[in-house]
Amino acid sequence: MRLLLAALLALSGPASAAAESAHVLNRGCFVHLTTRAWFTFDPAAAFDAVSFMVTGNVYEPLIAFKSAEQTDEFLPFLAAEVPTRANGLLSEDLRTYRFPIRKGVKFHEGAELTPEDVRYSLLRFMLTDAQGGPSALLLKPILGVYSTRGADGKVSLDFKAAAEAVKVDGDAVVVRLAKPDPVFLKVLASLPLVVCRAWAAEHGEWDGTEATWTAFNDRSADKSYLDGHMNGTGPYRLSEADGASGKLVLVRHAGYWRAPAALEHVYLRTVPGKAVRLSMLENGDADAAYFEAQDYFDVSGLSDVQVVDSAPGSGLGEVLFFTFAAEPGSEGLGSGALDGKGAPADLFSDLAVRQGVAYALDYERYLRRGLAGRGRRTGSPIPEGLLPSQGRPPYRFDLDKAREAFKKARGGAVWENGFTVTLTLSPSNASRMALAELVRDGLARVNPKFQVLIKTMSSKELYAAAEAHRLPLFIAGYYSDYPDARSFANGMLHGAGYYPRAQRFSDSKLDGLVEEASSVADPEKRRAAWRAVVRRGAELVPHLTTYEPSRFTAARRWVKGFDSDVNVSNMGVDDYPYFYAYSKE
Template identity: 30%
Template sequence: MKKLAILSTMLTLSVALAVAPKDTLVVQESADIPTMDPGVTYDTASGSITENLYETLVTYSGASLTKLDPLLATKWTISNGGKTYTFDLRKNVKFHSGNTMTCADAEYSFERNLVVNSGDSGNWFIAESLLGTGANAKDDKTITWARIDKAVECNNAGQLVFTLPKVDPAFLAKLAYTGQSVVDSKYAIGLGEWSGKEADWQANVGKDLQNSKLSQAPSGTGAYKFVRKDANAFLATAFDGYWGKKPAIKNVIIQKVPELAARQQAFLRGDADLIEGAGRAVDEEQIKGKPGVVWQDGFPSTTATGFFMNQNIKANGLLGSGKLDGKGIPANFFSDVNVRRAFSYAFNYQQYITDVQKGQGKQRTMLLPDTFPGYDAKVKTYKYDATQAKAYLQRAWGGQVWKNGFTLTANYRAGAVASQTAMEILKKNIEALNPKFKVNIQSKPWSEMLNDSRDGKEAMIIIGWAPDYADADNFLYTFYSSNGYYSPRSNWKDASVDKWLEQARSTVNQAERNRLYSLVANRAYEQAPYILMPAPVGYAFMRDNLVGAAKANFNPMISFAYTGTFWKELSKK
């Protein structure tokens, strides 16, 4: 069979797969690819594609979360008290279209992100750095074209210059995020995207780029270029004009295979090199130790997850009677710290680690990965303690909670077994304290739960955060600041915490930032705005002929988390 026929068969999934060729990486997963436009990439499925088709100015050095290496930039200088960044750009870099990358492309890319900055993209955090606000011009009328144009410019020497309104210690890390990749401006404009000029900038503010023309036909500088995509699969091939080292793997195929059993069978036959698993319990039983499989364990987790206890619930449908009469809860039920502390003591952390994580879990002191600078291991943690839970609920709402009881309705993501189990653990332990306590749990589609929680309509949910950039600010400001991305989901506010987080954003002194983050963590322990879920111990598995996916090279900031590295670093033997 000709190779072209093999690729076509794999792409359409119309017949049985052949063993993956040596020059082809085959990946199977359940998710689709929402977008291939960097300007709106804000999920791992999209990120794992865009980070290989496009490139950023800087990238993480090997497995490090703190060291950054030049990529499309060759070097940079910081001046003006930490508010001006000047980048020299790599010469003779080609886009997949054949156009040569210039400083104008980089300027266009960042200005486009600032102009569009839709709610479904990660551009809010680059806007915070360059404009002083995470909003776009529709939501913040003080944002003008002049402000955007001044924030990022090309000087007469062809260097890219960023001018920040104030110091941002996380700015360089933000530039490594795949959403800040350099796009082909001439090509994009030719497709009908924003012109890059003032004349039509307002018409593009907040524009939905998910299915943009650039998403449908991307052109980056990455080692791989897009070939085609349909409902079932994606195909890319090595870019002959790539400025860097030529990749060993010529073709990359990402197949959408919703059925777990089908993915497992393809992987064990060697038809797929990598697949999306089903969690440690299933993967250890079905995959680990099988012929042709390499299993790697002990990876650090860079996500943080918690129970959100919403202190201002806006959905009447979840409140029952809306009163503390045993038949419901008031909208501000969780505003009493005694309730939050009681729920924190009622969750059995060790049971979750044993039952869900098969003993491979770790309780954290704060909603921050313990590998990140700023993590304080000395902060106290809650342990399962029914006596303490009972005592705090007896105090809650002046004794009315214990006397009258309550009925709480909480949603969890449909199909998320771990979240369901966590909810069941908490439900059982709360209800065991008092026969008047009732916790109803129910599944809900992920998209609906995301939207409703964003609007403050969920009473209590479990949700996590994966980092956009490797800096504590991305987690702590997100979870704990009243101006953070997750604030509408919890509606918790503490003036001291807000002050400390703003101070940490305005200094590059890491010791001072660590001190401030410890203050935040200790205050959060006292106020218990979240129940902190134990962090899993990461693992990965792959076919034994895949080279370059070693644990030592794994960087969790890379979206292609099956290997923690870019496709160009992989080969097959």
């Protein structure tokens, strides 16, 4: 093991533990371990955890949350003031926001931040609109649509409407919403998106004009210069990156508009094996590392390592997704027929089938096997911390009820003929495999003719296959885009959300309830509206939520600021490392 560690650290940059004192190793360098590499560096496309972790340390938002606990209050960031009615920067009709842009801020390449850069970045974020990307986060509140394209896949958005909605007025950027939105500032505070317009255009990106924007719409992220290069205003700039090996180096931005960061270099390393991550952290070859909830007892037993429990409410844990209409011929369907050797493409469009699966899962065994007992049962895709008093989960482990449901499916044909279907997951989280095995075993106990084959693929491949509707059954996780119930409801239940689009699931009544709840400003009425959404979702069972894991973060004791409640770009709530808050002492 020591030979492996030495080889890893020889490639990583900072010296090994033997080269420094036993107290604080490599004081100006920080080594963070994760289990997989990033997908992209483009802030208009970064929608996965590792990509966002990287971009959130290089790019910055207009405003920030006051803290990880106070997500209804905001602080100025790249904007010099937070718009409110009291300061006159928010209109009386609650639709027009004026953001004075901070002066003296420099991009890493040396150019000074201007209001035009901010306007360009907001428009670029919306108009890029790649399939599976985050553009809807701003498209919906600003322009009232979830996509720039119609049902036929062709561009339907009027550029002039976008240009009118986001304008520069002197030293400020003015944003006009389609209608009042009670969580717009939360969304904006969660997006590190500001790029340099001149730099982007100079490297072949959109030049900001109406004439050229459609050429950059729904473009694969890897075709963008920003996919592999960064130029933000944040405390760190990109020094080097190797996506194949998952190695990345960030260097302190000496000209940062706040005080320079305490850490000079940050090294991100991809180390899939838990045993290696444990050893590197304990030996001081790493300063911090990602671990799953089930690893808590292993990590808490390490010497000179601090373990900080995370606040609940930012993630759902592992979710089992049903694709209502998989692409015919998909590998996971086998024969494609209800003949015991495969499954029809629309098998999971049958409510009775979905209910049968829900009753066949041994939830408590998953808690023990997959999460080492550290988790809270979820009854909906909205965490209890964001929506209290949801009541008991709608499904529990009951093989008799599972058999009863399956016997109703397709006039009894599912029960009589059986099926074989593939369940796909990424191996980056061990808890997903535990869940997959319990789904497989539970269905086999319901009826030996029900066969589930388990297949693993990389996270990037899994998301691409899911978006192409080629996975009839898959497991994935979900973290909040911003700290509000709407983030989960839109992403998990609304027909325009990421997962429902991948599943080809939609329900007009449910969509209407989500839209209604989204627009309610009164907190108590808003919670009541979200509970109505949850009840409708439970009736339809588009997916199975399991447990919200009791997450934690782990770092060497010499890391200071690790338990900080700083919440820039919502990274504090989602437990992504914000390296500016760290030091080593």
